[in-house]
Amino acid sequence: MAGNSFGTLFSITTFGESHGKAIGVIIDGCPPNIDIDEDFIQSELDKRRPGQSKITTQRKESDTAQILSGVFEGKSTGTPIAILIPNEDQRSKDYSHIADKYRPSHADFTYQQKYGIRDYRGGGRSSARETAARVAAGAVAKLFLKKHGIEIFAHVSSVGPIEAPNLDTTDLNALLERRENNIARCADPATANEMIALIDEVRKAGDTIGGQVSTIVRHVPAGLGEPVFDKLHADLGKAMLSINAVHGFEYGSGFIGSQMRGSEHNDIFIKENDNVRTRTNFSGGIQGGISNGMDITFRTAFKPVATIMRDQETLNESGEATTITGKGRHDPCVVTRAVIIVEAMTALTLADHFLRNMAYTNER
């Protein structure tokens, strides 16, 4: 209720501050008998980890996941899976200079207003460090979905004004490989190079820049999603908007769809190899809030990171004007790491709706 949980049947609760002892997550509702591949969980965390390349923050965290419960002899037991990720490189002293200052476009001011107290070290709970816990839980969700043949692919589709061209999405695994071949995590190598150059330039200027992540989910069975409020795309949208720095979400035709006419936008049903498909997919695989079996497609927009290596005007807690100096270790462009968080939240949303749909299948 205090907003640190996500999902209803496949549900997670995260905890931990940027500069506390540890962060972590409890997964409640992971079905039993799922193979819990710890190496896979770790490999997912490694993709989100800080310090992995020259275009990410240089904070050093090994982000080593420890499974504390819910797994017996390599399989989930149906009981809560707790995963702990100790904090290692906190360097709290880095933050003493901002203890009583409100960093622009950060959550310092709003936390202080809401709670009357805040852990000012590294943003405390508002730090993107919290998302490591989501990635660990998302990896478990992916293992569950994989058993049911569902594939998830996300990549960086734009950095600032640089946009990737449309991809041939026939083979998502091939795209995934191409994505992992560059530090921008864009599946189009040429665009990736441009992105890396831009991020590097921005970093040297002590600045940051925004970007977008595009996602495809394949082999989702028809029927996932609940009508009215818990539409599949509404829950995916909430999942994305809950990620730090996200300012926009669209699925299928998205914002462009609002400029189209019904006669061009309608997806005509056809039969292909005995399967019902649609000729186009402006619906993004979701109709009336429920998956129709086509690829689910959506796009997530990230604002530029608020921490910049420049002096900025601001106020302190007493409301006096002051200056804040750019210091610390931060990301010039968050999307290259956020790709993994997007995939994790996508997996968690789908796992939850998969189970919700299961509850009623007896009578279908």
Next chain:
Amino acid sequence: MAGNSFGTLFSITTFGESHGKAIGVIIDGCPPNIDIDEDFIQSELDKRRPGQSKITTQRKESDTAQILSGVFEGKSTGTPIAILIPNEDQRSKDYSHIADKYRPSHADFTYQQKYGIRDYRGGGRSSARETAARVAAGAVAKLFLKKHGIEIFAHVSSVGPIEAPNLDTTDLNALLERRENNIARCADPATANEMIALIDEVRKAGDTIGGQVSTIVRHVPAGLGEPVFDKLHADLGKAMLSINAVHGFEYGSGFIGSQMRGSEHNDIFIKENDNVRTRTNFSGGIQGGISNGMDITFRTAFKPVATIMRDQETLNESGEATTITGKGRHDPCVVTRAVIIVEAMTALTLADHFLRNMAYTNER
């Protein structure tokens, strides 16, 4: 859980199909001692009502709200407020020709896949008729928010390619009046005329067109929204995405923000008449998921309505190719009525977060 409820403390559950006896809503968690102005509730419903102008569906529904419980001598009592809206002009025979056909980009196919049964008359539960119940509940939420000085304004900011210019938003009440002065519900009169002409042209062509709604919420106290998953903008986004035909949501700088640099995007804190404000408002009034006291601003994109007055190819329930004929009474452009639904869902989201925040204020 089956997705017909929204909100946690100020919570609503809706029911009813397009062609059943009635639709309605239970509001659970409306605080006591709120003046429940029935005329206001009805006036809100009138703005959403079908048949109100030449550019909306001609289905005739008076949409008369009956309050069944929870109100005593004009005031809320803290117990559930049930509101009933009988269906009047169902004309179920209109739908016999589609009983076994899947209308393109409608929810016929997905409901059949999910449930193995569906009320094919007018889309059943997937009909936008369900949103009348939201508008009634939203009106109650507005009455609660009004007591706390919170104002909500939404208008049609684009229809197809026609976009309204930026508005002077100093006086939201004046904008509201200007919006209600035209059937397009755009607060810029010149743009409104263009929109009306376009919608009329589209209607005559038996086609439909998409559009966008822009929203401003003013005087929201700092502190609303929960960190991590239930961020205020994440819940607003889910609220918007749960409305029929919505394909996109952005707040503050939105998708454009993903092209900006941190040095231009950061909102600098300043003091103005003893209040903490920000010089710009790319954050859209929300930082770290929590309101900061500035205007909350967001934009919602609607796809074109799927029902068009033209013949379309499709499949029937047996998977055979067939043709569906355009018939019935439908909206050429949904946004002129959707404005009220956007405001209603906004009010419900804010009322809920207002109460959630209240729960902890004792210790602040």
Next chain:
Amino acid sequence: MAGNSFGTLFSITTFGESHGKAIGVIIDGCPPNIDIDEDFIQSELDKRRPGQSKITTQRKESDTAQILSGVFEGKSTGTPIAILIPNEDQRSKDYSHIADKYRPSHADFTYQQKYGIRDYRGGGRSSARETAARVAAGAVAKLFLKKHGIEIFAHVSSVGPIEAPNLDTTDLNALLERRENNIARCADPATANEMIALIDEVRKAGDTIGGQVSTIVRHVPAGLGEPVFDKLHADLGKAMLSINAVHGFEYGSGFIGSQMRGSEHNDIFIKENDNVRTRTNFSGGIQGGISNGMDITFRTAFKPVATIMRDQETLNESGEATTITGKGRHDPCVVTRAVIIVEAMTALTLADHFLRNMAYTNER
């Protein structure tokens, strides 16, 4: 959240005051394709209805259920089922004499303290009239459970000091018939006669008396109930304790079990016709919070109704001593009607856990 909902997957929300226009319920999460037998729903309501015999309140309500949504051609569609029960015989003037007085052991004082306002007519929301909505919803749950072979039987096992002997429970249907053959709703005819005589004596004395209801649920598959907090018996207990006037709940060996030794209390597993059973059933069919396939057995204790036909001392809203006069139409002993409410809440709890268990069966 404000406490008018019950259940997570098979979920109900009730509304309505004793003296408003109507009471009712939304069932959200009833699976599709269940035969919704309206006559059965009405027959259940008739068993709870006031005025049905000389030992119940003489308030006249036909309690006619109207299904407003969620049912198409006699079958549930998976969408919310709304059921409306109009109030007919309110006689609000009966309550003018208590408008500003706190009736002893009623909820007048606590509602006033909690909300600062209350609908004083007939207890408003705290009236047992609300339970008619539960009975209607419980009837739908029973129709669902019946499809899966689950049987529920409850009867009045004690009134004041009069206790029914242990029953032969081989044939629950036969017991149900015997229960319905007398107005005390006790399946032992001799005890029933004693109970009726006692209730009649109490009624003539202007007094009321408490009693107990015993319940058996048969053919519940093993596996229902969630470990730790949502144990099956914990949710059954909450369901029972949520019924007006209930002061106690025990399952299996119950309070007597606290006097026993492990060596006599342990239920030994045996094999019978290829089924795993237990030799005794002190566990009441639930072990570790999860059903084991044996009969689920529990007992619910009701205090005497607070409204008595005698003058009583009390305070008014200003805190002044005053006298309250016994007036109105009330039950001398609530258990004869409460039996049906107990069955309804039992059915709702089991339907919910049935669906919750279903969500995970894929991987079992």
Next chain:
Amino acid sequence: MAGNSFGTLFSITTFGESHGKAIGVIIDGCPPNIDIDEDFIQSELDKRRPGQSKITTQRKESDTAQILSGVFEGKSTGTPIAILIPNEDQRSKDYSHIADKYRPSHADFTYQQKYGIRDYRGGGRSSARETAARVAAGAVAKLFLKKHGIEIFAHVSSVGPIEAPNLDTTDLNALLERRENNIARCADPATANEMIALIDEVRKAGDTIGGQVSTIVRHVPAGLGEPVFDKLHADLGKAMLSINAVHGFEYGSGFIGSQMRGSEHNDIFIKENDNVRTRTNFSGGIQGGISNGMDITFRTAFKPVATIMRDQETLNESGEATTITGKGRHDPCVVTRAVIIVEAMTALTLADHFLRNMAYTNER
């Protein structure tokens, strides 16, 4: 949803098996600015700890709590408080002899049926070891309630047939001290001695015995609890019934109340030193599900522990008859340690309802 969470606004989620690496809890919704006294949390855990006296299990666990998050400079910050309790003395080999056997009246059979897999070591998740996490969380809830003057007292009121006499409850702190002066945790010293002798006798016989715990909560403000389903006593009942081995719950007059008449049971309102009170308290401090400001009183019945040191017949996973030998380290009577768990769950329930009530106080 999978049942490992309790509470809505002051909410906890527990994790961990008896023989895994650790158990623990996340508290989500603890208000900010509460003094988090770690010594107090530890002292509560010490009272529940195994091995504390000759009449408890001899398993050695220091049960050392580590706070991982949510506390900054000794105060809660409003973010999730995660508490970790490492397992130390697992001795998994003790359990090899029961790996494929169903222990009578344990959860082995039901877990296997539900999940198709189970961690057989020490009952896994069904072990009472999980309750250490509840005690840690309950200690935090107590610190919150203490700030608002609310006192909780529980003690062992019966062991087998030995029952404590009624106590003079004027000074709950004095009772608490007297309770802690004996290893039976009964506030009546003479009864305590009898209880200890009985438990010792039972232990030597390789047997176990049940008992009861009585609880008083004082200075609860009027208004806590939600009408209809989330009545304060319904949530207290669920809280108690969720504790391992609990078979019964009653509040106020309880089961005895079902034998009384309304004229003797009604609690007459009186004025005492300007406060509204009731002359008697058969209502147990709760009317219509809402606290009335009087002492809240209830009683919880525990069955005898299922693990006995004797040979017992049973079945193995293949359904074959076999014998299970009494081995391991277990409690002859659980109530002496359960007292602390009862207090913890009471504190958690009240903290939750305190916050829920707060959400609406603005308009009262």
